Amino acid sequence: MSTVTSNDQQGVTTPGERAKIKARTLRSDRWWIQPAVIVGALIAFIIYSTWRAFENAYYYSEPLISPFYAPCLASSCIDGSSSFTPIGSWWILSPALIILVFPLGFRMTCYYYRKSYYRSFWLSPPACAVSDSHKRYTGETRAPLILQNSHRWFFFAGLVFNVILTYDALIAFRNSEGEWGHMSVGTVVLLANATFLWMYSLSCHTARHVVGGRLKHFSAHPIRYRAWTYMSKLNAKHPRYAWISLVGVAMTDLYVRQVASGSITNFYFF
Amino acid sequence: MGLKRNFRVWRGNSEGEGALKDYEVDVLEGEVVLDVIFRIQATQATDLAVRWNCKAGKCGSCSVEINGKPTLMCMTRMNTFEENETITVTPLRTFPVTRDLVTDVSFNYAKAREVPAFTPPVGLEPGDYRMSQEDVSRSQEFRKCIECFLCQDTCHVIRDHEENKTNFAGPRVLMRVAELEMHPLDTLDRTRMAQEELGLGYCNITKCCTESCPEHIQITDNALIPLKERVVDVKYDPVKWLGNKIRVRSSND
Ligand code: SF4
Ligand code: SF4
Ligand code: FES
Ligand code: FES
Numbered sequence: 055m056s057t058v059t060s061n062d063q064q065g066v067t068t069p070g071e072r073a074k075i076k077a078r079t080l081r082s083d084r085w086w087i088q089p090a091v092i093v094g095a096l097i098a099f100i101i102y103s104t105w106r107a108f109e110n111a112y113y114y115s116e117p118l119i120s121p122f123y124a125p126c127l128a129s130s131c132i133d134g135s136s137s138f139t140p141i142g143s144w145w146i147l148s149p150a151l152i153i154l155v156f157p158l159g160f161r162m163t164c165y166y167y168r169k170s171y172y173r174s175f176w177l178s179p180p181a182c183a184v185s186d187s188h189k190r191y192t193g194e195t196r197a198p199l200i201l202q203n204s205h206r207w208f209f210f211a212g213l214v215f216n217v218i219l220t221y222d223a224l225i226a227f228r229n230s231e232g233e234w235g236h237m238s239v240g241t242v243v244l245l246a247n248a249t250f251l252w253m254y255s256l257s258c259h260t261a262r263h264v265v266g267g268r269l270k271h272f273s274a275h276p277i278r279y280r281a282w283t284y285m286s287k288l289n290a291k292h293p294r295y296a297w298i299s300l301v302g303v304a305m306t307d308l309y310v311r312q313v314a315s316g317s318i319t320n321f322y323f324f
Numbered sequence: 325m326g327l328k329r330n331f332r333v334w335r336g337n338s339e340g341e342g343a344l345k346d347y348e349v350d351v352l353e354g355e356v357v358l359d360v361i362f363r364i365q366a367t368q369a370t371d372l373a374v375r376w377n378c379k380a381g382k383c384g385s386c387s388v389e390i391n392g393k394p395t396l397m398c399m400t401r402m403n404t405f406e407e408n409e410t411i412t413v414t415p416l417r418t419f420p421v422t423r424d425l426v427t428d429v430s431f432n433y434a435k436a437r438e439v440p441a442f443t444p445p446v447g448l449e450p451g452d453y454r455m456s457q458e459d460v461s462r463s464q465e466f467r468k469c470i471e472c473f474l475c476q477d478t479c480h481v482i483r484d485h486e487e488n489k490t491n492f493a494g495p496r497v498l499m500r501v502a503e504l505e506m507h508p509l510d511t512l513d514r515t516r517m518a519q520e521e522l523g524l525g526y527c528n529i530t531k532c533c534t535e536s537c538p539e540h541i542q543i544t545d546n547a548l549i550p551l552k553e554r555v556v557d558v559k560y561d562p563v564k565w566l567g568n569k570i571r572v573r574s575s576n577d
Binding site: 065066071072073074075077079080081082083165168169172173178179182183184185186187188190191192193194195196199200203204205206259260262263267268270271272273274279289290 | 340427478484529
């Protein structure tokens with residue numbers, strides 16, 4: 055996609071056989087609200103997550119670990135936050151940056167987020183029947199956007215992260231001395247976060263395709279057909295899960311940060 | 325008669341030359357935009373060209389753009405507008421205009437003809453195969469299509485880029501490809517064709533086709549994205565690629 059230009063001799067305003075109407079759109083409703091809200095929400099998340107990824111502190115307070123730093127793979131990880139540090143000590147930046155590419159790539163190539171940012175950031179189109187004002191448009195036919203087809207790989211990576219974050223939520227059934235059989239607000243927060251992430255992944259279009267959508271012959275595969283039927287229901291709510299899980303990750307991180315920095319105490323139910 | 329309402333209707337010729345003309349017209353309780361256009365035609369502009377057939381949202385003839393939104397005139401109720409709102413009606417802005425509100429939508433038929441027809445296995449006799457409901461329900465959604473071409477009109481790929489008309493067939497046509505790809509008895513593989521010839525890659529899944537479809541067909545979610553996933557299967561999935569090299573997959577599964 056090219057940059058926005060003021061060229062108005064194209065598309066709906068193409069001279070020639072189309073009805074010659076000057077306006078880029080004749081829509082009279084407030085079509086710009088939705089893209090504006092999405093720009094605001096995504097920018098807020100980007101600012102928060104960038105700050106946190108580089109902060110390199112307050113991401114672990116036994117037994118809670120922030121999802122931005124899980125799994126923590128460098129030797130510099132806070133004591134106790136990780137038992138597996140294959141990256142070693144040469145990594146001097148924030149350990150969040152090692153793993154961030156996976157969730158980031160997963161969301162960047164997600165069909166729903168693609169729709170959102172193509173509309174609200176790239177303005178192609180900003181809203182339906184509102185001219186996109188790009189000089190040329192080739193969509194996802196060539197580099198770099200053809201790489202959106204890698205979504206499937208990020209999807210599988212996302213599943214690995216879900217397993218890790220579920221594990222992190224389960225080991226949060228311990229107290230700050232590492233004894234089992236305890237439960238705190240932090241446990242609930244981590245569990246909720248993992249659940250939302252699972253809902254997001256299971257409602258993914260790729261998941262729906264892999265589970266059964268790719269079949270031609272449903273009646274010959276009754277079990278996969280049933281799984282597909284169920285996943286299709288989840289899939290219809292994919293945008294909702296995309297937002298809930300995004301806000302969830304940020305909130306979970308914020309909670310862990312507040313606990314780790316001592317601003318709040320992690321309340322234990324038992 | 326009822327309330328006076330203000331209409332702006334595009335009047336023009338096949339060169340696209342024309343302008344929005346103002347009409348003040350009576351509107352009765354319960355009317356749709358098409359009724360009002362008829363009244364304008366009967367009382368103030370007897371030469372106003374307008375295409376319609378069923379007045380029931382089923383023939384797909386009365387597609388226009390109302391206040392900038394691609395929609396059916398016969399399904400747009402007057403009570404969805406504010407009483408003092410001026411209602412602007414233009415022809416579809418993606419296709420060549422024939423006259424006034426009538427456009428030439430032959431682009432869509434030409435593109436539809438590029439899709440190879442349903443191809444059952446050779447030698448299959450009538451009655452040899454019984455279709456189960458689960459095998460047809462996906463196609464049934466697509467079959468609700470009334471060929472109004474509002475989705476084709478809204479799609480920014482061709483709406484905003486005339487030059488893409490050569491390379492992009494549009495959501496309606498790609499949905500037909502998806503339908504055939506989901507048919508248990510079809511033996512042709514059109515996935516590569518969808519990507520390489522019909523321009524599926526141009527679609528950036530921004531869902532305007534879905535938003536404008538009067539039959540509420542989930543074009544993007546149920547046809548275009550599944551088709552994109554099929555393209556990934558054959559073109560961009562290394563594991564499947566390897567798998568296909570090692571063992572032959574039945575194309576009928
Ligand atoms: S989803 Fe794709 S086909 Fe539908 S309007 Fe958007 S770009 Fe066009
Ligand atoms: S898919 Fe919907 S919008 Fe497109 S032609 Fe058919 S009925 Fe009209
Ligand atoms: S489509 Fe959104 S995660 Fe796959
Ligand atoms: S007149 Fe048939 S759809 Fe409107």
